[in-house]
Amino acid sequence: MSLTGQDLLAIAKKHPVSVGCALLAVGLAVGTYMRHAHVPVQEQLLAQRATEGERLKENLRNSTLLKEQHDALVAANAEINSRAVRVGNLATNLQYFYKIEADTGIRLVDLRQLTPAAQPGGANAPRYLRVPYALSVQGDFASVLTFVRRLENGSHFCRINSASISGGNDVTLTLNLELLGLP
């Protein structure tokens, strides 16, 4: 036995509420099912946007004082730059030591500017060179010590790599040091 259209119509007329609700429920179920797939897509999209938005916000939050800090670094680097020796200015560089010699009263027995080591190239190449010097000075202990302090706290950045001191009243100090330099 099969239901004909008239039978269905008769059932619908007999139970209008039930049939109406059933049709509505079927429509809603289909609609819910069809739209259901959009939820995870929207959630994923929202998560992406939120991540991106938070990243941008974090960038802005972290950059609050960045301009001032950057300016401070630029100023510091300009100062450092002015205190670096130029490898090619040999006479000027040696004059630096002669001036300290004259000020402290010691005697420079030996002074040589050596060839700086080759620097690695590329994007991360160091900006500054380490310009090596070998020198020997003689003088009384206090003067020699003053000479060393002047070098360590002088206008050029100095790094003493090795030092040996010997002697009695007049001491001899041999130094191997580097000054921060630019090509």
Add this chain to the structure above:
Amino acid sequence: MLPFLKKNKQQASSQPLVPPWHPNFRNYDRLPDTKVVRTTFFINGMSVFMAIVLLLAFVYQEYKLKTLGEQVVNWDEQIEKDRQPSAAAVALFKQFQAEERIINEVATFVDGRLVVSDFVLRLGEILPANIAIRGFEFRDTGVILRGISRGTPDEASGYATGFVEQLRRDPVFTEIFGTDVSQTAVNRDPSGNLNFELMLRFKPAPAKK
């Protein structure tokens, strides 16, 4: 004697032979539902309930989608607003990093383990009366200190050993060398003084995090 329950013949012959009957013409489909609560009520109730549940689920899902959509739109607006300043900040930060790298380069250069003049001055401060320093060598691994200890053989040896202990305990030197101070050479010169050589090794650099 006959049993009491036995029918007599007259009574049995007076009863009809065929049982009484009547036709049933009732049409149950057309008859009203006489149950206390009609079946239609349950069917309708269940249908309405199902429809309401599905309607609520649908509305909730649509509300959720709408909320998500609004949030996405809000984030899009925020992102669009922040994109330009953020890109500028990132570009500035790259410049900052470049400048910082140069500063670090210089900091590494000047960050020597030992300030020679400070070392010599500190040595002069703690030097015992019977010990004289003849020289020192400052190397990558540490400092070689050469000195002379005056006194009788046993006294001079004691002074030298005491000086080593003093160097090991000195708060300034322990910062640089730890307690790694060793006598590398000891010999007596013709005048009777004790020449000694000490090795003060730098503490290993702390591991970078």
